[in-house]
Amino acid sequence: MAKMLYQGHGSVRFKMNDGTVIYLDPYAGEGYDLPADYIFVTHEHHDHNEVDKMPHAPNCRVVTEKDAIRGGQHLTFNFTTFQVRAVEAYNSHHKKTECVGYIFLLDGKKVYCAGDTSTTAQMADMAKMNIDYALLPIDGVYNMGPAEAAKCAAMIGAAHVIPVHMAPGQLFDQQKAEQLDVPNRLILHPGEEIEL
Incomplete structure (x- = not known):
């Protein structure tokens, strides 16, 4: 099974069964020691796109919102051992054409990383x-x-809901995390890794 390391803020690292290492929105916390095979960026704000924070494996691929939206369409990427679908992410601070979320299919598990957003259609x-x-x-x-x-x-209906991006300039805010009142809430602290 794939593992997911929450690094803080909106930053996550996945490590798949086959050893593939994927970073999402690198910026915060620790855990940038493993060379990246893939890096996904939801948008170009400084707290989501420090793509040189970690070593890059040979042929490392960086996917940004510019790659994920073409002609107004959100793309799906089929890689050798995993799939990623770009989805809408937007609000008054983030334009629909400049931000995405991603749904990862990793070792049979689906992980929706919303990026910076409010409710989307x-x-x-x-x-x-x-x-x-x-x-x-x-x-x-x-x-x-x-x-x-x-x-x-409630709309999405995921088995587990993880609060992220809790306070500007902070890796984590326990009080804010506890304000997400859903029965299937899973609070991860920076540096905490789970098996998906």
């Missing part, structure tokens, strides 16, 4: 996707807050 469709983990921002400043994120979680 696509979230209602995600209930059919049987998502295992949904990582939702809850800062309530540049993204939706905990109450709106709880409504999104």
